[in-house]
Amino acid sequence: MRPNKRSLGYHQGNMQRRAFLATLPAISFLTSCSSTSKLRLALNWKPDPQFGGFYGAPYKEHKLDVEILPGGAGTPTVQMIGAGSAEFGIVSADELVVARSRGNDVVALFAVFQDTPQGIMVHEERGLMAIEEVFEEGTVALQKGLPYARLLEKQFKFDQVKIVPSPGGDITAFLNDPLFAQQCFVMSEPLQARHKGAKVTVFPVADTGYNPYTTVLATSGTFLKNNAGVVEQMVAAVREGWRAYLDNPKPTNDKMQALNPSMDAATFAEVAEAQKPFIENEDTQGMGLGSMTRERWQKLIDQLHGLGDIPEAIPPDDCFRKI
Amino acid sequence: MKRILPPLIPMLLAIAISEIAVRQAWIASYLVPTPSAVLMAMIDSRVELWQAFLKTSSGALLGFALSTTLGVAIAVLLSSSRRIQRAFYPYAVFFQTVPIIAIAPLLVIWFGYGMKTVIASAFVVSIFPVIANTLTGILSTDPALRDMFRLYGASKRTTLFKLSLPAALPQILTGLRVASGLAVIGAIVGEFIGGEGLGSVVDVARTQQRVDKVFAAVLLASILGLALFGLINLISNHTLRRWHASEQA
Numbered sequence: 001m002r003p004n005k006r007s008l009g010y011h012q013g014n015m016q017r018r019a020f021l022a023t024l025p026a027i028s029f030l031t032s033c034s035s036t037s038k039l040r041l042a043l044n045w046k047p048d049p050q051f052g053g054f055y056g057a058p059y060k061e062h063k064l065d066v067e068i069l070p071g072g073a074g075t076p077t078v079q080m081i082g083a084g085s086a087e088f089g090i091v092s093a094d095e096l097v098v099a100r101s102r103g104n105d106v107v108a109l110f111a112v113f114q115d116t117p118q119g120i121m122v123h124e125e126r127g128l129m130a131i132e133e134v135f136e137e138g139t140v141a142l143q144k145g146l147p148y149a150r151l152l153e154k155q156f157k158f159d160q161v162k163i164v165p166s167p168g169g170d171i172t173a174f175l176n177d178p179l180f181a182q183q184c185f186v187m188s189e190p191l192q193a194r195h196k197g198a199k200v201t202v203f204p205v206a207d208t209g210y211n212p213y214t215t216v217l218a219t220s221g222t223f224l225k226n227n228a229g230v231v232e233q234m235v236a237a238v239r240e241g242w243r244a245y246l247d248n249p250k251p252t253n254d255k256m257q258a259l260n261p262s263m264d265a266a267t268f269a270e271v272a273e274a275q276k277p278f279i280e281n282e283d284t285q286g287m288g289l290g291s292m293t294r295e296r297w298q299k300l301i302d303q304l305h306g307l308g309d310i311p312e313a314i315p316p317d318d319c320f321r322k323i
Numbered sequence: 324m325k326r327i328l329p330p331l332i333p334m335l336l337a338i339a340i341s342e343i344a345v346r347q348a349w350i351a352s353y354l355v356p357t358p359s360a361v362l363m364a365m366i367d368s369r370v371e372l373w374q375a376f377l378k379t380s381s382g383a384l385l386g387f388a389l390s391t392t393l394g395v396a397i398a399v400l401l402s403s404s405r406r407i408q409r410a411f412y413p414y415a416v417f418f419q420t421v422p423i424i425a426i427a428p429l430l431v432i433w434f435g436y437g438m439k440t441v442i443a444s445a446f447v448v449s450i451f452p453v454i455a456n457t458l459t460g461i462l463s464t465d466p467a468l469r470d471m472f473r474l475y476g477a478s479k480r481t482t483l484f485k486l487s488l489p490a491a492l493p494q495i496l497t498g499l500r501v502a503s504g505l506a507v508i509g510a511i512v513g514e515f516i517g518g519e520g521l522g523s524v525v526d527v528a529r530t531q532q533r534v535d536k537v538f539a540a541v542l543l544a545s546i547l548g549l550a551l552f553g554l555i556n557l558i559s560n561h562t563l564r565r566w567h568a569s570e571q572a
Contacts (some may be wrong), residue, residue, distance in 0.1 A: 074529065074530075076529075078532070079353060079354060079532070082351060082353060082354070083351065083354055095532070098531065098532050099353065099532055102352070102353045102532055103351065103352060103353055104351065104353045104532075139436070143526075143530055144523070144526075144527045144530075145526065145527035145528065145529065145530025145531045146530055162436070163518075164436040164517075164518045165436075165515065165516060165517070165518050165523065165526060167428060167431070167516070170428055172428075172432055173431065173432060176432070309531065
C-alpha cells in the first residue's frame with residue numbers, strides 16, 4: 001500500500017529532501033508489507049448471500065484489516081482493482097479475461113460460484129421446454145453487453161423477440177407481462193417472483209455451454225507481486241469464511257441483513273440454501289472451496305475470443321493463481 | 324476567429340495532454356482512453372453511433388418540445404392568479420427535485436420500453452426551468468406598461484400575447500437554455516432503462532469495458548446538447564437583438 005501523507009510527515013523535519021526521497025521505496029515497501037494496513041474489498045452488489053463467506057471470514061485471525069465496500073448495479077470493480085482504489089474486488093471470470101486483454105492486470109484468487117448462477121426466467125404458463133423457445137416470442141430483458149447475451153444471440157437469433165435492458169433485480173415488468181422473460185440469478189429473482197405468486201421456469205445459462213466462474217475474488221498483479229503473504233492470508237480467511245457460511249449461514253446472514261434491510265431474514269436463509277450446489281461440487285470437494293482449473297479458464301478464453309470480445313487469446317495461467 | 328480561438332485552445336491542450344498521458348502510460352488506457360482511440364471508436368462504430376445519435380436526438384427534442392409548450396402554458400396559468408400560483412407552484416418545484424435515475428424504472432412500467440419512456444424522462448427533468456423562468460418573466464412585466472394596456476382596454480389575451488409573453492422572452496429563453504441540456508441528460512437516463520439510443524450504447528460499452536466507445540457516445544451526447552443550446556442562442560439573437568441589452572453587446 002502507498003504511504004499516506006501523515007506517515008511521511010514525521011521524516012520530513014529531520015532529513016534532507018534528497019535523502020528523504022531515497023528512502024521512499026523502502027518506506028513504501030515496509031508499509032505495503034504491514035499486515036495491519038486496511039485492505040479494501042469492493043463488491044459489485046449490496047450485502048447478500050452471494051457474499052456470505054466474505055462477510056463471515058475471520059480476517060482478524062489472519063491479521064488482516066478488511067473493509068468491505070458494498071456496490072451497486074454497474075460498480076466497475078475490475079477497473080477499481082486495476083486503478084488501486086480497492087486492493088481486492090469481486091468480479092466475474094469473463095469480465096476478468098476481457099480486462100486482462102485490455103491491459104488491466106487483474107488476477108483471480110478464489111471463485112465462489114463454480115457454475116454461473118445466471119439464467120433466464122420465464123412464466124411457467126408458457127410451457128417452454130428449452131432455452132431456445134424463450135427467443136421465439138415476447139420480450140426478453142438482457143444486459144446486451146454481457147458475453148453470454150451475445151452468445152445467446154449468436155445461437156438463437158433475436159429477430160422474433162424484443163430485447164430490452166435488464167432491470168437489475170426489479171421484477172415488476174416480469175410480473176406484469178406473461179410474455180416477459182428476464183435474465184436473473186437463478187437463486188434470486190425467481191425466488192422473489194415466486195414469493196409474489198408467479199410460477200416461474202428458469203433456464204440456466206450454463207446449460208448452453210457458457211459457464212464462467214462467478215463472484216470471483218480478484219486482486220491486481222502488482223499487489224499480488226508485492227504482497228504475496230497478505231494475499232495468501234486473505235484467500236485462507238475467505239475460504240474459512242465460506243466453509244463457515246455453508247455450514248451455518250445464520251450469524252453472517254444476521255450481520256448482512258443489518259446492512260441490507262431490504263432483504264428479509266427468510267429470503268437470506270432461502271438464498272443461502274439455494275446457492276449451495278453452485279459453490280460446493282465434486283471439484284471443490286477434491287481441490288478445496290474456490291479452486292479453479294486451467295481447463296475452465298482456457299475454455300472461457302476460447303469462447304470470448306470466438307465472440308470477438310478479446311482480439312487475441314491470452315494465456316490462461318496468467319488469469320488465476322492457485323493458493 | 325476571436326470567438327473561436329479562446330475555447331479552442333483549452334480543448335486542444337486537454338486533447339494533447341490526455342493523449343500524451345495515456346500513451347506514456349501515466350494513466351491506464353482502460354481507465355481513460357486516448358482521444359485518438361475515441362476517434363477510432365467513432366469511425367469504427369459510425370453506423371451504430373449515428374443511428375443511436377438520431378434516436379437520442381428525437382427523444383431529447385420531443386421531450387424538450389413538450390417541456391417548452393407545457394412549461395410556458397403552465398407558467399401562463401400560474402401567473403393568472405396568486406391563488407393558483409400558491410396551489411400549484413410547489414408541484415412544479417417537485418418536478419425539479421425528482422431524482423430521475425430513481426424514477427426511470429417506473430417510467431418503463433408506465434410507458435413501456437422504448438421512445439415514450441425516453442421522451443417522458445427528458446420531459447420530467449427539463450420542464451421546471453421553463454416554468455420557473457417564464458413565470459418570473461411574466462411577473463416582472465413593467466407595471467407601467469400593464470397600466471397602459473389596461474387604460475386602453477386591452478383584453479387579457481391581447482395583454483398576454485402583446486405584452487407579457489414578449490416581455491418575458493429573455494427569461495423564457497434562459498429557461499430553455501437550461502432545459503435543453505437537461506433534456507439530453509433526461510433522454511440518456513431514459514435510454515439506460517428504456518433501451519436504444521446513445522444511453523444504450525454507453526450501457527453496453529461500459530459492460531464490455533470499452534471506455535473508448537463510452538467516451539465516443541458521451542461526446543456525441545454533449546454535441547447534441549451543444550447543438551440544442553446553439554439553436555436557442557440563435558433564436559435568442561434573432562428575437563432579442565433589436566430591443567434587449569443581452570443580445571446587443
